[in-house]
Amino acid sequence: MTLYDRIRTRREQLNMSQEELAKRLGYKSRSTIAKIESGENDITQSKIVAFAKALGVKPGYLMGWEDVPEPTSSLSLTQQEETHIKKYRQLDADGKEEIDDIIDVKLAKLQRKAEEDVESLG
Structure with missing residues (x-):
């Protein structure tokens, strides 16, 4: 190969x-x-x-020097994702909590939208 x-x-x-x-x-x-x-x-x-x-x-x-693809990590991150993680690690506990809350709100909105889209199809 x-x-x-x-x-x-x-x-x-x-x-x-x-x-x-x-x-x-x-x-x-x-x-x-x-x-x-x-x-x-x-x-x-x-x-x-x-x-x-x-x-x-x-x-x-x-x-081709190794037969088995030993993973280097469980995640493969984009450059943007790596940048976000580096910035996140610089925050204090309050800052991290605030970012976590923003992410939770955004994900909840996406979930509601997906549910609405499914309802509109059915």
Whole structure:
């Protein structure tokens, strides 16, 4: 299995679209990912590291040096998500509580909207 096959296979294991992977890596469109996965475009060593991070595996797995994709973490975060977490960690307890409350309110609104949409269909 080639580097490109391993990228595609791992992306599919994560149920991640080419578009989502492109966004995580800072590419403007999914076509770049499609070209990489097909072997049409080559990638640099630093990009291999970035792909591994985005796919939650070690670079050695993508290179074919390891047979099993040992996850580097249970979550694969976008750059924006990492930035939010870093900012959140800088807050004091009151600030964290306030952000948690905002998130809870937003999620409750989304849940209500989803329920309303289901009711309008039925």
